[in-house]
Amino acid sequence: MRIILLGPPGAGKGTQAQTITKEFSIPQISTGDMLRAAIKEGTELGKQAKAVMDAGKLVSDDIILGLVKERIAKEDCKNGFLFDGFPRTIPQAQALVDADITIDAVVELQVPDEKIVKRMSGRRVHLASGRTYHIVYNPPKVEGKDDVTGEDLVIRPDDEESTVRSRLEVYHKQTEPLVDFYKDLAAQGKTAYFAIDADRPVEVIANEIVAKLRG
Ligand code: AP5
Ligand code: ZN
Numbered sequence: 001m002r003i004i005l006l007g008p009p010g011a012g013k014g015t016q017a018q019t020i021t022k023e024f025s026i027p028q029i030s031t032g033d034m035l036r037a038a039i040k041e042g043t044e045l046g047k048q049a050k051a052v053m054d055a056g057k058l059v060s061d062d063i064i065l066g067l068v069k070e071r072i073a074k075e076d077c078k079n080g081f082l083f084d085g086f087p088r089t090i091p092q093a094q095a096l097v098d099a100d101i102t103i104d105a106v107v108e109l110q111v112p113d114e115k116i117v118k119r120m121s122g123r124r125v126h127l128a129s130g131r132t133y134h135i136v137y138n139p140p141k142v143e144g145k146d147d148v149t150g151e152d153l154v155i156r157p158d159d160e161e162s163t164v165r166s167r168l169e170v171y172h173k174q175t176e177p178l179v180d181f182y183k184d185l186a187a188q189g190k191t192a193y194f195a196i197d198a199d200r201p202v203e204v205i206a207n208e209i210v211a212k213l214r215g
Pocket of ligand 1: 007008009010011012013014015016030032033035046052054055056057058059060065084085086087088089092119122123124132134135137138141158167198199200201202205
């Protein structure tokens with residue numbers, strides 16, 4: 001199963017990815033997590049990406065497509081994968097079509113902008129795994145610690161309110177056109193498209209997504 005999770009920053013893509021990847025035994029491919037790993041390792045790519053990400057802008061399509069193509073060539077992607085935060089521009093989506101990489105389902109998570117700013121201020125992440133928590137809505141078992149490793153949780157540098165607002169603006173301008181792009185593909189029978197109200201409790205959303213994907 002090849003799935004795309006589409007939605008604005010803070011819609012819950014990373015959160016829902018945890019359930020979907022478990023249910024369908026597929027790896028999560030988060031371009032955001034991959035870029036954050038590169039920043040942590042201090043690679044040339046990481047250095048380039050950091051300034052762009054901290055400003056809430058998008059990393060270039062060429063860099064992202066290079067990362068994704070290398071990742072999906074790996075053995076664990078044979079039975080599918082879950083894209084989280086990719087594609088994010090029409091050229092990225094078109095590159096998948098041009099490379100004959102078909103997608104079984106696109107899941108769009110819908111959350112109003114004003115709710116997103118609130119969510120981001122309480123987000124805490126385990127950088128090494130990408131596991132995501134919220135101090136109120138989805139707290140870890142032990143405050144400030146990852147449930148699995150017990151390591152420290154941190155605040156993402158791009159979660160400052162003004163940066164979140166820039167990211168939302170970028171989403172509406174550059175990523176939202178993908179909604180029509182994939183609805184068109186769905187109308188041609190080339191993928192399935194599910195719009196999900198993601199302004200509900202995490203488990204309710206997860207159950208609905210899994211039910212829709214199982215058809
Ligand atoms: P990326 O890491 O992809 O960030 P994003 O899309 O902005 O999304 P987030 O990770 O912020 O949110 P999410 O939807 O995963 O929500 P989460 O589950 O964490 O990208 C970061 C940057 O990298 C980009 O800005 C760009 O610069 C670059 N980049 C990445 N991919 C790129 C690409 N393809 N092309 C170009 N540039 C790229 O949830 C958020 C919070 O809400 C958490 O605290 C969570 O616990 C809580 N929460 C989740 N669900 C609920 C719920 N139902 N109710 C209440 N709280 C909830
Ligand atoms: Zn995420």
